[in-house]
Amino acid sequence: MGNWLTGWSSEGPSGYSSGWSSGGSSGVPSGPAHKREESIQANRPPSEKCLKQTGVFSVTPQKLEEYIQAYLKPNEESLKQIDQAVDAISELLLCSEIPVMKVAKGGSYGRETVLRGCSDGTLVLFMDCFQQFQDQKKYQVELLDTIEQWLKSYEKYKKSVNRGHALVVQVSVPGQSILLQLLPAFNPLRFSENPSSCVYRDLKQSMDRVGASPGEFSGCFTTLQQQFFKKYPRRLKDLILLVKHWYEQYQEKLPPQPLLYALELLTVYAWEQGCQAEEFNMAQGIRAVLQLISQPTNLCVYWTVNYNFEDKTVQNILLYQLNSPRPVILDPTDPTNNVGKDVRLLTEEALTWLNSSSLNNELPAPYWDVLPVPFFNTPSHLLDKFIDDFLQPNKAFLGQIKRAVDMICSFLKNNCFRYSDTKVLKTIKGGSTAKGTALKQGSDADIIVFLSSLDSYNSLKTKRHLFVQEIREQLEACKQKHEWEVNFEMSKWKTPRVLSFTLKSKTLDESVEFDVLPAYNALGQLQSDSTPRPKAYKELIELYASQDIKGGEFSICFTELQRNFIETRTTKLKSLIRLIKHWYKQYERKMKQKASLPPKYALELLTVYAWEQGSGTDDFDTAEGFRTVLDLVIKYRQLCIFWTINYNFEEEHMRKFLLTQIQKKRPVILDPAEPTGDVGGGDRWCWHLLAEEAKEWLSSPCFQVGKKGLVQPWKVPVVQTPGSCGVQIYPTVRGVTQLESIQLWSENSGRSF
CATH class of the missing domain: 1.10.1410.20 (2'-5'-oligoadenylate synthetase 1, domain 2)
Known part of the structure; x- marks a missing residue:
């Protein structure tokens, strides 16, 4: 280590100005800096303290954006002052006799996900004297003592530096405070921007030699964390603020677990898998994140942007993690670091907000369709399990669809045309549920209704929009009697071919989306062992040749054959x-x-x-x-x-x-x-x-x-x-x-x- 530890002067350079004001010693935590400080809470405006008490749960989906901007997002000027203060500390350490060769900003501060008021941050000090990972573990305590003494040698820092099991500096400006943890670390990247496989091989070997716990050296990859979050849009980071704010409202009930980073990663994952648009509905985003939190036993989230399955050592680390008890949320910069183990502690609270009347005030309440495991990164030998776990509908889903279809088919046969000359010849269930290829997410059903008044392809072309309108009117008239809720989707066509609506009933667990299509019974009464009537095809081909008709326009008439084929x-x-x-x-x-x-x-x-x-x-x-x-x-x-x-x-x-x-x-x-x-x-x-x-x-x-x-x-x-x-x-x-x-x-x- 050299004699620099004992050879530095106890007096800092005279006249040095830090450019920031101390927030005092009271309220500075001794552990990781992720709790809001009581003194900051006490100084909040009355309106903000009131909202803090009522919580985000009273905010309607339409007001979430306004809530974030008004109460969660930090003031830009305050952040600029924080940046100046942090840069001053960095420069002080870089110019000191302590061999700091590079500084990286981490935590919420480095990832640009700082909440208004008091938030966490990390200042990673890459040490020139560290040549390998184990040097960090060997000398870190001694270094922290030295850095603490160095900072406290400056009058302006004496009251803002706190040392428990971590060294924390409170950086405060009006309206914002960052509890900045200082972390001496080995720099495994050196002069490279991207890690090679040998970096992670060295990481695993070093951890084995010194008995390091998983993720113990994750601070060494802070620069990669910055790069990972930098590419995401500001609006996604605003959604992260909402998720973190929700978590903090329950933090007092829970053990002090470092879950903030896990929630940030989970929010990124939800956006990547379910949206990827820079402009999105904030309510849909928060519902998607809460949906993921509510299924911790399935949660297995990871990225392969910095490491992958190509190297044998890294592959073994990954496979060990993927086969570990879930939830699993791997740090995208450190494959040994599962930050999601304690997400299960939030399951009950996530379901509470997800099912609340404020957030769940639509029918159905839309959310991004995100599976708790990334499809792209699923190894080949786990594809069958992926299908069984996440794509194959369960009996409850299939029973739900069957009940909904039976309800609508009964209505069509017995109620819809009873005062008309039109008769329902038969109804056929179509689409993926009929073929046996339905996906687990989303309850949708197609029903083809063959009507006696549609006695040719031409009649179907000219009259189907009339029957779509008739079915809609009868549904609206009948819904109160049947205790149904029916919400229709507006068609962009003047003469629609299909009636799309959402059905909700006391006998259904969830709403079901329907497409009902009137059709001409071209095939007649098709027997299971018979071939289609040649006449049906001959008429179709002749019509196709004689008129301006797109191919497949009358495919609904052949739904039975499409269904049977699959x-x-x-x-x-x-x-x-x-x-x-x-x-x-x-x-x-x-x-x-x-x-x-x-x-x-x-x-x-x-x-x-x-x-x-x-x-x-x-x-x-x-x-x-x-x-x-x-x-x-x-x-x-x-x-x-x-x-x-x-x-x-x-x-x-x-x-x-x-x-x-x-x-x-x-x-x-x-x-x-x-x-x-x-x-x-x-x-x-x-x-x-x-x-x-x-x-x-x-x-x-x-x-x-x-x-x-x-x-x-x-x-x-x-x-x-x-x-x-x-x-x-x-x-x-x-x-x-x-x-x-x-x-x-x-x-x-x-x-x-």
């Missing part, structure tokens, strides 16, 4: 579909530009195709299936996919139509229930955005095996031909077959079968 598949394939849909929804939420993405149904069909062509077994590797679907998305410009399960090339009119369909610009993905529906759509949708996202995901731990091994996709052809489906080659005029003409066209257009 519903009969193996359970694990439907689980893979859930995973793909979750991936799609995550990207949809984080999109920064408004664009029209391909329909989710296209991704469902792509997943079925990948499994049929690449596996076909009931027990397959989920990571391989996931990788294969992303691989097909990346190759979207080549895709030409169809099925002949409900229609085929046997009849002349259908053969000609299908050959025309598969010559369209790719991607081509034909709806197996309805041949005019090309859900690939060529240039209709922004496949390139999904492809870019898929490429980014190839670096995900989902596809890493071992040190550098990668999960490989199944070998799946990107193009189907009539011949691959067993279709005969029919002769045509001039000696050229239809199949040959398609192949010639493909060669000329740069596409190959």
Whole structure:
């Protein structure tokens, strides 16, 4: 260590001005600086003290933004004065005989999440004499004694320096106080901005040598913490202030646990996974954070921005943490530091505010849909568990949907048209719940109602908006009698095709979102073992050829076939579909530009195709299936996919139509229930955005095996031909077959079968 510890003068340089005023010795804590000081509370304005007593729980969602700005966010001028005072202390230490080579600002102060009044901060002093992590543990106490004596040698600092198990300096200006903990530390980054794997290997080895506790050296990575938080928008940090303020209102009831950093990270995670917009609804954000806090036994949050699974030592640290009892919230700069262990202490209080009448004053009260585990960072061997834990609906959810559907179907059959000549021929449950691919989050249901007055495709096109209006009017008239709450979603179309509404009832645990669609019963009474009526397709194709109709416009008439195509598949394939849909929804939420993405149904069909062509077994590797679907998305410009399960090339009119369909610009993905529906759509949708996202995901731990091994996709052809489906080659005029003409066209257009 050298003789500098005993050789420095007890007198500081004369005339040195710190640029800040002392707040006195009273009220300075002896432990970590995260409690509000009683003297600061006593000096608050009466209006603010009143709000402190009533708490944030009385604030309505519409007033949260105003509350933050008025009572939680520090005054900018006060912060500037605090900065000057902290910079003065830093300069004093850098110019002293104490070998401080660099200073970093940490805690709430360094992360720019300081609450108005009294807040915490850390001044990390990177010591030139520390050559390894264990030096910090060996000499820290001696250094703290030295630094304390040095600061107290200045008259202006004598009353503001307090030493318990930490060395704290109170930095105070009018309206704001920072309890600044001084921490001598080893600098593992030295001259690098980003840590290499060897830094974390050294960290683990040093911890083992000296028996350090997890996170004991996390202060060494304060610079990385600053970088981590610096990139996030100011509004997200305002949400963090709200979360921290809520926590402080319960702090007196709880053991003095250092949970502030954990809550900050959890708020960042909620925003990243559920929003990513710089402008967002503050109430939705706080609900999302409270939702996460209320499920601590599932909570496992971490980032791979500074460390990842590539290095074997770091991989073992991560896997140990991920397999530890939850909650787990890993410091994004130190993989040994689980800061979230005590989040479970807040569960009851989080549920109290989440379910309060002030915050939960809407039906339904919207919040960001965030899972308690990050999907991107889930290792390949844990994907099945991820699906089971977070995507697979439970029996309660499925029972909820069934009750809601039964209520609406009964209403449609028995009440809606009883004074009309129109009869309900049948109702069909559609969408993901009918197919068995529903996600756990969000209660939605589709009901297709086949009406006698809709006796053709044309009648459906011209009259369906009238029946949408009729069903709405009958629901409004009937809701009081049935003790329902029905909130309708306004349609942007003058002649809407669907009635969207939210249903709440005493028999339902939560509200359920419905789409009710009137339809023409083109298939008649479809038997489970029968094929569709050829007449239904012939009429559809003739109408499609004669009028300006978009492909797939009448797909609701074929809902039964769409449902049966997916519903009969193996359970694990439907689980893979859930995973793909979750991936799609995550990207949809984080999109920064408004664009029209391909329909989710296209991704469902792509997943079925990948499994049929690449596996076909009931027990397959989920990571391989996931990788294969992303691989097909990346190759979207080549895709030409169809099925002949409900229609085929046997009849002349259908053969000609299908050959025309598969010559369209790719991607081509034909709806197996309805041949005019090309859900690939060529240039209709922004496949390139999904492809870019898929490429980014190839670096995900989902596809890493071992040190550098990668999960490989199944070998799946990107193009189907009539011949691959067993279709005969029919002769045509001039000696050229239809199949040959398609192949010639493909060669000329740069596409190959």
